[in-house]
Amino acid sequence: MAQTEARQTATTDTVPLPVEMAVQERRFNLRKLLVVVVLYLAAFWTLVPMYWVAISSIKSLRDLAHIPPRFFPTDPRLDAWVTIFERRILENVYNSLVVATLATIICLVISVPAAYAATRMRLPFKFVAIVVGLMGLVALLPPIASAIPLFLLGSDLGIIDEKYTLIILYTVLNTAFAVWVLRGTFMDVPMDVEEAALMDGDTRFGAVRRILLPLIFPSLFSIAILLFIFNWNEYIIALYFVNSMKTMTLPIAIQAQIPQHELDWGVVSAAGTIAVFPVLVAAFTLQRFLVRGLTFGVASGQ
Amino acid sequence: MTVQQTVSPLPGQGATSANSVNTQPPPPQGMWSELFSFRDNRLGVMLIVPSLLALILVQFYPIVYNFWLILTSEKGEWIGLANLSRLTRDTIFHGALIFSLKMGIVVVPMCLLVGLGLALLVHSDYAGRKAIWISILIIPLMVSEIVAGMMWKIMYHPTLGLVNVPLAALGLEPIIWLVKADTAFIALCVVEVWRISPLAFLLLYAGLNQVPRDIYEAAAVDGATRWRAFWDMTLPYIRPMFAIATILVFVWSTRTIGTIAATTQGGPGRATWNLSWYIYGMSFQRLKPHYASAAVLVMLLMTYIAGTIFVRYLWVERRSR
Amino acid sequence: MAEVRIEGLTKYFGDTCAVNQLNLVVRDGDLVVLLGPSGCGKTTTMRCVAGLERPTYGDIYIGETRVNDLEPRERDVALVFQSYALYPHFTAFDNIAYPLRLRKTPKDEIERRVRDVAEMLGITHTLERPPGLCSGGEQQRIALGRAIVREPVVFLMDEPLSNIDALLRVYMRAEIKRLQHELGTTMIYVTHDQVEGMTMADQIAVMNEGTLQQLGTPSEIYDMPANNFVARFVGSTPMNFIPGALQKENGKTVHKSDQFVIPVGDEMADRAAELCPGGVCTLGVRPEEIRFTMDEEGANQAGVFLLEPLGSETILDIEKEGLLLKVKDVAATQVREGDVLSLSFNRFHLFDDETGAAIR
Numbered sequence: 001m002a003q004t005e006a007r008q009t010a011t012t013d014t015v016p017l018p019v020e021m022a023v024q025e026r027r028f029n030l031r032k033l034l035v036v037v038v039l040y041l042a043a044f045w046t047l048v049p050m051y052w053v054a055i056s057s058i059k060s061l062r063d064l065a066h067i068p069p070r071f072f073p074t075d076p077r078l079d080a081w082v083t084i085f086e087r088r089i090l091e092n093v094y095n096s097l098v099v100a101t102l103a104t105i106i107c108l109v110i111s112v113p114a115a116y117a118a119t120r121m122r123l124p125f126k127f128v129a130i131v132v133g134l135m136g137l138v139a140l141l142p143p144i145a146s147a148i149p150l151f152l153l154g155s156d157l158g159i160i161d162e163k164y165t166l167i168i169l170y171t172v173l174n175t176a177f178a179v180w181v182l183r184g185t186f187m188d189v190p191m192d193v194e195e196a197a198l199m200d201g202d203t204r205f206g207a208v209r210r211i212l213l214p215l216i217f218p219s220l221f222s223i224a225i226l227l228f229i230f231n232w233n234e235y236i237i238a239l240y241f242v243n244s245m246k247t248m249t250l251p252i253a254i255q256a257q258i259p260q261h262e263l264d265w266g267v268v269s270a271a272g273t274i275a276v277f278p279v280l281v282a283a284f285t286l287q288r289f290l291v292r293g294l295t296f297g298v299a300s301g302q
Numbered sequence: 303m304t305v306q307q308t309v310s311p312l313p314g315q316g317a318t319s320a321n322s323v324n325t326q327p328p329p330p331q332g333m334w335s336e337l338f339s340f341r342d343n344r345l346g347v348m349l350i351v352p353s354l355l356a357l358i359l360v361q362f363y364p365i366v367y368n369f370w371l372i373l374t375s376e377k378g379e380w381i382g383l384a385n386l387s388r389l390t391r392d393t394i395f396h397g398a399l400i401f402s403l404k405m406g407i408v409v410v411p412m413c414l415l416v417g418l419g420l421a422l423l424v425h426s427d428y429a430g431r432k433a434i435w436i437s438i439l440i441i442p443l444m445v446s447e448i449v450a451g452m453m454w455k456i457m458y459h460p461t462l463g464l465v466n467v468p469l470a471a472l473g474l475e476p477i478i479w480l481v482k483a484d485t486a487f488i489a490l491c492v493v494e495v496w497r498i499s500p501l502a503f504l505l506l507y508a509g510l511n512q513v514p515r516d517i518y519e520a521a522a523v524d525g526a527t528r529w530r531a532f533w534d535m536t537l538p539y540i541r542p543m544f545a546i547a548t549i550l551v552f553v554w555s556t557r558t559i560g561t562i563a564a565t566t567q568g569g570p571g572r573a574t575w576n577l578s579w580y581i582y583g584m585s586f587q588r589l590k591p592h593y594a595s596a597a598v599l600v601m602l603l604m605t606y607i608a609g610t611i612f613v614r615y616l617w618v619e620r621r622s623r
Numbered sequence: 624m625a626e627v628r629i630e631g632l633t634k635y636f637g638d639t640c641a642v643n644q645l646n647l648v649v650r651d652g653d654l655v656v657l658l659g660p661s662g663c664g665k666t667t668t669m670r671c672v673a674g675l676e677r678p679t680y681g682d683i684y685i686g687e688t689r690v691n692d693l694e695p696r697e698r699d700v701a702l703v704f705q706s707y708a709l710y711p712h713f714t715a716f717d718n719i720a721y722p723l724r725l726r727k728t729p730k731d732e733i734e735r736r737v738r739d740v741a742e743m744l745g746i747t748h749t750l751e752r753p754p755g756l757c758s759g760g761e762q763q764r765i766a767l768g769r770a771i772v773r774e775p776v777v778f779l780m781d782e783p784l785s786n787i788d789a790l791l792r793v794y795m796r797a798e799i800k801r802l803q804h805e806l807g808t809t810m811i812y813v814t815h816d817q818v819e820g821m822t823m824a825d826q827i828a829v830m831n832e833g834t835l836q837q838l839g840t841p842s843e844i845y846d847m848p849a850n851n852f853v854a855r856f857v858g859s860t861p862m863n864f865i866p867g868a869l870q871k872e873n874g875k876t877v878h879k880s881d882q883f884v885i886p887v888g889d890e891m892a893d894r895a896a897e898l899c900p901g902g903v904c905t906l907g908v909r910p911e912e913i914r915f916t917m918d919e920e921g922a923n924q925a926g927v928f929l930l931e932p933l934g935s936e937t938i939l940d941i942e943k944e945g946l947l948l949k950v951k952d953v954a955a956t957q958v959r960e961g962d963v964l965s966l967s968f969n970r971f972h973l974f975d976d977e978t979g980a981a982i983r
Contacts, residue, residue: 031428032428035423035426035428035429036428036429038419038423039420039423039424039435042420042439043435043438045496046439047441048457049450049454049456049457049496050445052453052456052464053452053456056456065461068466068470069462069463069464071464110352110353110356111353113350113353114349114350114352114353117346117347117349118350121342121343121346121349122342122346123343123346123347123350124343124637125637131350131354135353136609138361140605140608140609141361141602141605142553142578142601142602143557144559144581144582144598145364145368145598145601145602145605146360146361146365147585148371148581148585148595148598149363149364149365149367149371150360151585151586151591152371153364168360169360172356172357172359172360172361173360173361175353175356175357176361179353190706192705192706193710195695195702195704196702196704196708196710196769197721198674198695198696199673199696199700199702200696200721200722200769201696202696202721203694203696204694206725211710214712215711215712229444232446233444233446233447233449234446235446235447235559235563236560236582239559251446251447251449251560254446254448254452255448255452255560255563258455265459265462268452272449272453275446275449276445279441279445282444283440283441283444284437286440286444287436287437290436290440291436291504291508291511326633326643326644327633327644327679327680329635329637329640329679342677
């Protein structure tokens with residue numbers, strides 16, 4: 001049974017199948033059709049809001065006013081895009097990029113050593129358990145819970161509406177999550193490869209640099225992208241800490257562009273399209289890591 | 303493993319035998335002394351300290367500060383539990399709390415159902431190019447809350463939106479979704495399911511990947527139907543992941559704020575205020591941060607309960623395997 | 624080249640005691656096998672010597688140096704891992720060259736030494752490949768090459784053969800022994816496979832539950848087990864155990880059990896009276912030390928219920944009143960299932976039931 005199955009999968013595309021197998025194949029195809037149709041529907045449901053926003057940004061005013069709404073723009077215009085650039089969206093993009101990138105890097109710089117120590121240094125089990133458990137709990141804390149005290153503290157210190165404040169806060173708010181996921185990634189690499197390096201005469205730091213880092217680099221890269229996306233999307237803290245164009249990140253800028261009543265949807269659609277673009281790239285780079293990373297990271301045992 | 307004392311090497315048999323073979327030296331004393339007694343351990347602690355320090359300053363300090371805020375008025379006077387007792391009489395807060403819970407009750411099962419269904423489909427042998435399906439299906443997870451809300455606001459728009467198109471095709475009156483309390487609730491639930499169900503999908507798909515294939519072969523040999531195998535093999539296997547997904551989806555749905563900010567702004571009236579929006583509104587718009595902190599406490603309590611279950615599942619459930 | 628001395632080694636993991644006051648001297652140039660079931664502390668002991676674990680108590684010396692506080696790289700020992708622990712992102716060549724590169728060996732010398740070692744192990748053809756594309760046996764030899772190439776003072780082997788197939792294993796264990804002899808380097812070899820231990824070792828240290836049970840040459844371990852654990856663990860067809868007690872019958876000492884009455888020699892009887900005054904002891908006898916005749920008259924009769932032919936010899940499974948005995952029939956006699964045999968016990972051991980120790 002298992003053998004025939006293996007042969008089947010190995011040969012479906014190239015070699016013609018024996019008759020009875022072909023019959024079996026046909027029966028399976030019905031099921032396959034069903035699965036694929038539902039998946040296409042799911043993909044439609046997932047993507048349609050994004051498509052709608054993207055085309056709304058290039059619809060002409062006449063298309064926008066058309067009832068029922070058009071699925072394909074008949075007269076594409078770039079007016080909305082011109083407007084959004086006139087409203088200095090690039091400054092917001094720049095702010096978001098700077099804040100998200102720096103916060104990601106600093107976050108990795110402090111969480112990689114912590115995750116390394118927690119998985120590789122043979123610290124007392126109880127200590128590691130407490131630290132890691134704590135981080136897991138903190139990762140669940142809603143950002144809005146810390147927002148008020150941090151805002152009051154920030155006001156006292158006079159550091160509201162500064163980019164570096166956002167960078168510091170984003171760094172720390174992601175640290176617990178980063179340590180938790182990195183720990184899973186590290187546990188994924190067998191410890192004895194590093195031990196072999198130590199035995200071969202390498203220093204601890206050398207073993208990390210020459211053996212561990214190259215091995216976990218793909219995961220590390222994925223985690224960096226994930227953190228970047230978190231920061232790129234961050235909204236609640238920014239809501240409290242952004243006061244002016246100097247610090248305004250993209251999510252806040254988008255909120256400011258949402259019209260309450262009139263038909264001016266093209267502009268905010270263009271802004272939304274800009275904000276979603278990195279997400280699309282990230283989704284395709286990250287899917288493999290997320291499935292594995294979640295298995296090992298979120299759900300890994302001790 | 304405990305060391306049995308019955309079997310011991312005979313004197314003279316070991317190379318240089320200790321005389322006190324039957325006495326066992328005591329285990330090392332205490333975690334803290336061990337933690338700082340070795341060079342290596344001290345380095346390890348030093349590597350952990352920066353992130354711990356960051357957590358303490360930016361996550362724990364605010365929680366402690368919160369308590370102080372709750373116990374004082376906006377003018378900084380000590381008022382004891384007045385903020386909390388005021389909260390229990392605050393009908394707006396009641397509304398927000400109920401809205402959050404109501405939303406959780408609708409959104410969490412929906413997300414899990416959609417997530418499980420999609421996970422099973424993508425995991426099945428019939429879905430080719432799994433990587434592409436996964437990439438597409440997880441996109442909403444990475445879209446900013448505010449952008450997701452904005453997208454759906456357009457989707458719900460009476461004239462621009464796509465949602466009313468099928469209704470019109472059926473000859474129904476177009477619904478102006480976001481202006482009436484009950485339709486706004488439904489509309490928000492749909493946005494949340496769109497946004498959060500990918501999380502359930504991802505976790506459950508990862509869980510399904512952990513189920514060893516050979517148990518299905520064993521079940522098939524034992525005469526189990528597909529359906530039986532699903533009940534008896536798959537579900538028990540992904541149960542821990544299912545619990546994790548439930549908790550995370552719940553936590554995510556309670557912290558929603560951007561979706562509301564982009565769509566209803568809490569309206570009509572205060573019909574779509576949830577806990578997060580209440581806290582934001584009280585602290586930032588009405589400038590009553592001390593009073594809002596009392597609501598934060600309620601939210602923390604909810605997260606704490608969810609978190610305890612989360613940790614217990616990760617640490618107890620999985621280690622017993 | 625160096626002697627390894629372990630003094631009073633104790634290792635705790637939390638509250639669990641993995642190694643309990645181990646004393647062991649590995650003489651310079653010896654191949655010592657640490658033998659024991661999984662969880663007996665043998666790997667922990669070896670990792671303490673390697674420097675990958677810190678002893679909780681006790682000292683480890685390599686040569687004259689106390690190495691407790693030295694990092695692994697400062698100890699000049701090589702370790703072959705059970706999983707091989709090859710660097711997956713390096714080629715086989717780079718894997719073997721890595722320890723030399725860390726020691727700043729000149730490039731042409733690295734090239735020469737790696738090639739030499741590869742040739743010695745017969746893996747020259749794999750050198751340009753990453754380990755993931757090599758067979759299990761090749762990976763094993765790459766790991767071995769990585770250990771040999773730097774000429775360490777001590778080799779440590781952590782069950783290096785447990786992941787390769789049976790035929791290759793037999794070949795490789797002879798190969799490792801030959802290499803060790805040629806290089807003359809001290810080696811500590813950890814295994815749970817008693818055949819591997821017996822065939823390779825100069826000295827075997829049998830461990831159980833963290834304590835050293837016996838240290839001796841393979842023949843000492845086999846012929847004079849110090850206690851019933853060693854007796855049971857060593858030997859490919861395990862020793863037979865007959866519980867009972869010593870008694871006087873007609874002025875002679877006998878070991879009397881529910882099934883058999885076995886006369887005990889005078890010398891052993893005296894020792895037993897001294898070491899085990901209660902007389903309650905288990906008699907242990909190896910399968911090849913039980914003689915049998917087909918006649919139905921003699922003492923100690925028992926029935927054959929199963930034959931296990933192994934080609935060169937046959938194992939007879941004999942049962943009497945709930946007691947199972949395995950008897951090795953080397954002479955290929957025509958015993959059939961159901962036959963009744965009369966047994967005599969050639970050489971046997973007595974183990975004190977209370978302590979498990981051999982009476983000798």
